[in-house]
Amino acid sequence: MPPFATTPEPPYYAVIFTSARTEGDWGYRDTAAMLEELAREVPGYLGMESTRGEDGFGITVCYWASEAAIAEWKAHIEHQAAQARGRREWYAHYKIRVAKVARAYSGPARKVLIAGSGESGELPEGA
Amino acid sequence: MPPFATTPEPPYYAVIFTSARTEGDWGYRDTAAMLEELAREVPGYLGMESTRGEDGFGITVCYWASEAAIAEWKAHIEHQAAQARGRREWYAHYKIRVAKVARAYSGPARKVLIAGSGESGELPEGA
Numbered sequence: 199m200p201p202f203a204t205t206p207e208p209p210y211y212a213v214i215f216t217s218a219r220t221e222g223d224w225g226y227r228d229t230a231a232m233l234e235e236l237a238r239e240v241p242g243y244l245g246m247e248s249t250r251g252e253d254g255f256g257i258t259v260c261y262w263a264s265e266a267a268i269a270e271w272k273a274h275i276e277h278q279a280a281q282a283r284g285r286r287e288w289y290a291h292y293k294i295r296v297a298k299v300a301r302a303y304s305g306p307a308r309k310v311l312i313a314g315s316g317e318s319g320e321l322p323e324g325a
Numbered sequence: 326m327p328p329f330a331t332t333p334e335p336p337y338y339a340v341i342f343t344s345a346r347t348e349g350d351w352g353y354r355d356t357a358a359m360l361e362e363l364a365r366e367v368p369g370y371l372g373m374e375s376t377r378g379e380d381g382f383g384i385t386v387c388y389w390a391s392e393a394a395i396a397e398w399k400a401h402i403e404h405q406a407a408q409a410r411g412r413r414e415w416y417a418h419y420k421i422r423v424a425k426v427a428r429a430y431s432g433p434a435r436k437v438l439i440a441g442s443g444e445s446g447e448l449p450e451g452a
Contacts, residue, residue: 201345201382202420212341212424214386216374218328247343249384251376255328257384259341285433293329293431297339297424304420306412 203245203261208299210244211262217292219254226288229280236276242267254290261299268296330372330388335426337371338389344419346381353415356407363403369394381417388426395423 219226237243242263250256262268271277284292346353364370369390377383389395398404411419 201380202343202418205422208422212339212422214339214341214426216329216386247384249376249378249380249382251378253328253376255376257374257376257386259343259384259386289433291329291431291433293429295332295335295339295426295429297426299341299422299424302420302422304418306416306418 201247201249203247203259205244205261205299205302206263208301210299211265211268212297212299213260213262213268214295214297215258215260215292217256217258218290219250219256220288220290221254224287225283229283233277233280236274237271240267240271240274243271328374328376330374330386332371332388332426332429333390335428337426338392338395339424339426340387340389340395341422341424342385342387342419344383344385345417346377346383347415347417348381351414352410356410360404360407363401364398367394367398367401370398 234246237246237260244261244263246258246260248256248258260271262271361373364373364387371388371390373385373387375383375385387398389398
């Protein structure tokens with residue numbers, strides 16, 4: 199997937215999942231790829247941003263249009279199975295925070311800089 | 326810093342910063358370390374979680390007690406200078422999303438599992 203999620207104008211929701219992996223793969227990569235495909239099919243899925251450092255600490259932020267969409271994904275049967283495996287096998291520790299995004303912006307405004315029209319890199323979301 | 330931030334019971338705020346680095350360091354690491362020290366001194370700073378993959382894509386989530394604390398940090402003179410350098414030198418692209426955390430939980434409940442008292446890994450925040 200591309201690293202940045204293209205999200206609509208706020209408000210929308212973010213589920214921030216921070217995790218420390220256990221050692222070894224144990225089917226983790228394949229399941230993560232499958233889950234991403236399944237999440238895309240859930241109405242209200244807006245996108246995902248995810249990275250993991252060499253130390254095994256990772257952050258995944260999943261964006262959703264509504265609390266109902268988050269609830270549907272949380273209850274998805276394949277996701278439930280993965281959550282159970284995650285607790286047993288894949289994660290030494292994790293935290294999940296559910297948040298409502300109020301505003302968003304992006305940068306840098308490299309095209310703007312080239313055009314000589316100012317220093318601001320804080321373009322509106324989607325610009 | 327430890328990878329996980331120890332945050333209080335919600336509500337609180339999360340600033341989700343996703344970024345793609347340019348190539349080379351250009352003083353980035355030193356500045357990032359300095360900024361983390363400075364952010365800690367801002368009243369209402371709750372913690373930070375950050376990671377970057379080998380592909381240069383990174384996610385940093387900074388937690389704050391209030392919108393006022395976020396505004397104070399955004400306007401901090403050293404942070405302003407770093408923001409300008411970030412737009413010019415360090416980031417090929419970034420997105421910032423400001424969100425209000427409504428609920429949080431963590432896992433896995435390895436101690437609970439060992440005690441045989443159930444499968445749930447969704448402990449309340451801080452448990």
